[in-house]
Amino acid sequence: MARVEEIQTMNTARQNEDLKGVCKETAKLFKILSNSVRLEILCHILSRKEICVKNLTEFLGRRQANVSQHLAILRNTGIIDFTRRENYVCYFLKDKKLVKLLMEFKSTIGKSRMIDFCREDGRGILVEQKFKLITAK
Numbered sequence: 001m002a003r004v005e006e007i008q009t010m011n012t013a014r015q016n017e018d019l020k021g022v023c024k025e026t027a028k029l030f031k032i033l034s035n036s037v038r039l040e041i042l043c044h045i046l047s048r049k050e051i052c053v054k055n056l057t058e059f060l061g062r063r064q065a066n067v068s069q070h071l072a073i074l075r076n077t078g079i080i081d082f083t084r085r086e087n088y089v090c091y092f093l094k095d096k097k098l099v100k101l102l103m104e105f106k107s108t109i110g111k112s113r114m115i116d117f118c119r120e121d122g123r124g125i126l127v128e129q130k131f132k133l134i135t136a137k
Contacts, residue, residue, distance in 0.1 A: 032077055037062070038070050042093070045080065046102050050092040052085070 033039055037060065044059055045051050053071065057064045071091060074080045081094040093099050 028077070029079075032073060032079070035070070037066075038074060041067070041070055041074065041091075042079070042098075042102060045091055045093055046099060050083075050090050052088040052090045054088060056091075 033042070040060060041056060044056060053064060053067060056071075057067050060067060071080065071082075075082065075091075079093070079095055079098055080091050082089050082091045084090075093102075
């Protein structure tokens with residue numbers, strides 16, 4: 001009987017270590033997503049499937065160097081990847097699970113108020129539940 005309890009204790013310890021590892025990885029992801037610029041970049045990519053750096057800088061109203069720094073962080077963590085099209089570098093979401101997570105996040109926020117993160121013209125718009133215009137960038 002003591003051997004069974006010892007094995008159960010070992011399994012519990014292993015499960016706790018696994019859980020700690022998963023929590024650390026999840027915390028890293030949330031830390032990356034907690035930056036509003038990176039989240040906005042991901043929303044632009046999500047709404048278009050792929051977007052070039054030049055367009056991102058225009059939509060975000062930020063310098064290319066700043067946008068590139070955020071893109072590097074997202075790329076180095078495996079969230080996005082890029083492809084070259086002639087003189088342009090275009091980014092896309094690499095992790096399909098993250099696409100699903102972002103879509104779920106967007107729909108969850110939409111239950112309290114509807115947010116159109118990125119329209120085709122790149123301008124964000126925030127609308128109340130009654131669809132009354134609050135702000136437009």
